[in-house]
Amino acid sequence: MEEQPSVEGVTYVCARCGRELRPQDFELLHSIKCVYCGSKIVYKVRKPYVKRIKAI
Ligand SMILES: [Zn+2]
Numbered sequence: 280m281e282e283q284p285s286v287e288g289v290t291y292v293c294a295r296c297g298r299e300l301r302p303q304d305f306e307l308l309h310s311i312k313c314v315y316c317g318s319k320i321v322y323k324v325r326k327p328y329v330k331r332i333k334a335i
Pocket residue numbers: 293294295296297298313314315316317318
C-alpha cells in the first residue's frame with residue numbers, strides 16, 4: 280500500500296495575492312512567506328480530497 284505523506288495534503292494561500300503556495304516553496308526560501316509577492320501572511324489550507332479513510 281502506498282500512503283501519501285500527510286504534508287502532501289497541506290497547501291498555503293497567500294493573504295495578499297491569493298496564490299497557492301506549497302510547503303516546498305517555503306523550504307526554498309527558508310522562511311514562511313509568499314514566493315510571489317513576499318507577504319508573510321499565509322493561510323494554511325488542508326485539501327480534503329487527499330485524505331482517504333479506508334473502508335473496512
Ligand atoms: Zn502573495
